[in-house]
Amino acid sequence: MRITALAGGVGGARFLRGLRTHLDRSPGLADTELTIIGNTGDDISLFGLRVCPDLDTLLYTLGGGIHEGQGWGRADESHRLLGELAAYGAVPQWFTLGDLDFGTHVVRSQWLGQGLSLSEVTTRLARRWGLPDQRITLLPMSDSPVETHVVVEDEDGQRAIHFQEWWVRYQASIPAQRFQAVGMDRATAAPGVLDAIRGADVVLLPPSNPVVSIGIILGVPGVRDALRGTTAPVVGVSPLIGGMPVRGHADACLAAIGVESTAAAVAGLYEDFLDGWLVAPEDEASVRLPRATVRSRPLLMTDTDAAADIAGAALDLARELAA
Amino acid sequence: MRITALAGGVGGARFLRGLRTHLDRSPGLADTELTIIGNTGDDISLFGLRVCPDLDTLLYTLGGGIHEGQGWGRADESHRLLGELAAYGAVPQWFTLGDLDFGTHVVRSQWLGQGLSLSEVTTRLARRWGLPDQRITLLPMSDSPVETHVVVEDEDGQRAIHFQEWWVRYQASIPAQRFQAVGMDRATAAPGVLDAIRGADVVLLPPSNPVVSIGIILGVPGVRDALRGTTAPVVGVSPLIGGMPVRGHADACLAAIGVESTAAAVAGLYEDFLDGWLVAPEDEASVRLPRATVRSRPLLMTDTDAAADIAGAALDLARELAA
Numbered sequence: 001m002r003i004t005a006l007a008g009g010v011g012g013a014r015f016l017r018g019l020r021t022h023l024d025r026s027p028g029l030a031d032t033e034l035t036i037i038g039n040t041g042d043d044i045s046l047f048g049l050r051v052c053p054d055l056d057t058l059l060y061t062l063g064g065g066i067h068e069g070q071g072w073g074r075a076d077e078s079h080r081l082l083g084e085l086a087a088y089g090a091v092p093q094w095f096t097l098g099d100l101d102f103g104t105h106v107v108r109s110q111w112l113g114q115g116l117s118l119s120e121v122t123t124r125l126a127r128r129w130g131l132p133d134q135r136i137t138l139l140p141m142s143d144s145p146v147e148t149h150v151v152v153e154d155e156d157g158q159r160a161i162h163f164q165e166w167w168v169r170y171q172a173s174i175p176a177q178r179f180q181a182v183g184m185d186r187a188t189a190a191p192g193v194l195d196a197i198r199g200a201d202v203v204l205l206p207p208s209n210p211v212v213s214i215g216i217i218l219g220v221p222g223v224r225d226a227l228r229g230t231t232a233p234v235v236g237v238s239p240l241i242g243g244m245p246v247r248g249h250a251d252a253c254l255a256a257i258g259v260e261s262t263a264a265a266v267a268g269l270y271e272d273f274l275d276g277w278l279v280a281p282e283d284e285a286s287v288r289l290p291r292a293t294v295r296s297r298p299l300l301m302t303d304t305d306a307a308a309d310i311a312g313a314a315l316d317l318a319r320e321l322a323a
Numbered sequence: 324m325r326i327t328a329l330a331g332g333v334g335g336a337r338f339l340r341g342l343r344t345h346l347d348r349s350p351g352l353a354d355t356e357l358t359i360i361g362n363t364g365d366d367i368s369l370f371g372l373r374v375c376p377d378l379d380t381l382l383y384t385l386g387g388g389i390h391e392g393q394g395w396g397r398a399d400e401s402h403r404l405l406g407e408l409a410a411y412g413a414v415p416q417w418f419t420l421g422d423l424d425f426g427t428h429v430v431r432s433q434w435l436g437q438g439l440s441l442s443e444v445t446t447r448l449a450r451r452w453g454l455p456d457q458r459i460t461l462l463p464m465s466d467s468p469v470e471t472h473v474v475v476e477d478e479d480g481q482r483a484i485h486f487q488e489w490w491v492r493y494q495a496s497i498p499a500q501r502f503q504a505v506g507m508d509r510a511t512a513a514p515g516v517l518d519a520i521r522g523a524d525v526v527l528l529p530p531s532n533p534v535v536s537i538g539i540i541l542g543v544p545g546v547r548d549a550l551r552g553t554t555a556p557v558v559g560v561s562p563l564i565g566g567m568p569v570r571g572h573a574d575a576c577l578a579a580i581g582v583e584s585t586a587a588a589v590a591g592l593y594e595d596f597l598d599g600w601l602v603a604p605e606d607e608a609s610v611r612l613p614r615a616t617v618r619s620r621p622l623l624m625t626d627t628d629a630a631a632d633i634a635g636a637a638l639d640l641a642r643e644l645a646a
Contacts (some may be wrong), residue, residue, distance in 0.1 A: 047433045081429065083426075084430075090424065099422045102404050102429075106404065106408065131475045
């Protein structure tokens with residue numbers, strides 16, 4: 001079986017680690033090939049280095065190097081290099097980069113500087129984290145740099161800031177007017193992305209942010225058409241439980257694009273291609289979709305076992321739809 | 324008073340820290356402005372970052388951050404980032420870069436990438452290390468990239484390798500055929516370098532490597548002419564004691580250019596501009612120079628006090644020559 005998933009950072013990574021666990025535990029599913037299309041709209045150049053937060057969170061989570069408590073960054077991390085940059089007066093200091101994490105950014109930047117594409121670089125990084133051995137292929141959504149900027153307005157007037165500044169520095173506390181995917185007009189899907197959607201047996205949307213993660217990937221030319229055209233069932237997992245994001249600021253992102261913070265409204269963003277929608281029990285009553293089949297179950301990914309069970313339920317729904 | 328010094332790494336840095344100590348202790352000399360022209364021929368790009376080993380050793384030594392035991396790199400250093408690069412298969416691993424040290428290379432590379440010259444970057448780095456407060460100006464010999472390569476011959480045949488590979492990886496154990504200062508034909512002296520020599524009251528040559536440190540600086544267009552033309556006395560301190568380098572591989576470097584490993588032969592490399600030559604007592608009898616005044620005293624820089632005394636003696640000789 002071939003499963004293709006679109007994913008942002010923490011939520012997507014935890015879901016997909018659960019999915020891999022579920023596949024490995026299920027008779028006849030261990031051979032399943034999993035292709036992950038990662039959001040690169042969060043990418044940012046810091047201190048001259050290229051940082052890809054969502055790809056890194058996917059690599060570290062799937063590769064066993066993640067800081068479990070915070071959900072991003074490396075376990076057993078230290079921050080000596082960043083302290084040096086501060087001593088030199090280098091900014092920004094609001095984006096926490098650890099010494100181990102810097103290793104990824106340094107080597108990625110070196111390889112990009114040598115002319116490798118982000119796809120090629122990601123393949124190399126994934127090898128170190130053992131993804132091929134787990135039958136996981138991680139693809140960036142695009143090899144072209146795309147950066148999500150946020151138009152905000154406060155006492156300093158209206159301005160566009162990098163998504164990471166809004167998300168990390170301001171914790172999404174400044175109301176967003178809108179999002180701009182800078183560079184998307186020149187972007188193309190990375191090699192393998194469209195084929196992975198078209199050729200999949202199942203397409204999954206993990207509970208990633210529907211606006212700044214999944215939404216950005218959907219903006220890559222050809223991706224939405226591929227989702228509409230694929231013969232595979234497309235099943236999504238709601239990122240909202242009782243109308244609230246489990247973590248992150250999906251509600252603030254939805255508000256910025258004028259969409260209600262409900263499991264039903266999020267499904268509406270995917271309505272042209274979504275076949276199945278897994279929601280939390282508390283949301284089931286309020287979700288009526290004209291085209292997609294809705295199922296409910298607890299969606300809190302408290303640990304890998306819980307994530308595996310949720311992923312298994314999404315897969316069950318996909319198989320039900322394909323039958 | 325204005326003192327200008329040419330310098331390589333460890334030996335030069337220790338001598339100049341001693342000089343600054345001597346000046347600060349001497350009545351009427353605390354106001355002395357010290358300009359250091361640092362060798363950049365050792366510079367190397369590693370992992371996409373620009374590393375300037377001699378400038379860094381000067382910064383760390385004069386700024387109080389040096390690892391005293393090894394003479395280079397940072398005190399209280401860790402090597403977590405380098406371990407990550409190894410895990411990703413990035414090479415080379417023979418050049419030890421610590422987490423704190425990486426901070427310097429990351430910020431330097433960022434600033435160079437923003438279009439600042441190496442001089443401008445070095446001025447910024449020097450500020451963090453408190454050099455302006457010590458009346459020290461650190462100039463790279465050139466803003467143009469110059470890299471010393473070493474032509475070697477072994478079972479693999481003749482080839483040119485970067486100086487750092489020869490020095491650090493092979494510990495100068497492969498006989499060098501010759502040195503090439505790659506990029507020197509397009510290099511010019513950095514802003515302030517020639518004026519610092521011409522306008523000095525005293526020019527000092529610390530006990531740095533006469534071939535790959537001082538020798539490379541002397542190859543920068545205009546430097547040798549400025550030394551010949553300056554009205555300041557030019558006083559050098561022998562890097563050899565009893566024909567042997569105290570540390571480093573000056574003897575191997577001298578052999579490569581067909582020069583005897585003696586204090587007299589090193590002085591011969593400077594004979595067109597050298598006015599005073601400070602040697603160790605055991606070398607005094609064998610040094611007879613047609614043009615320069617020779618003095619002897621113990622030259623082992625066992626600690627900063629010892630280095631201060633040696634620097635004081637070099638300064639005494641310069642004042643004797645100027646009188």
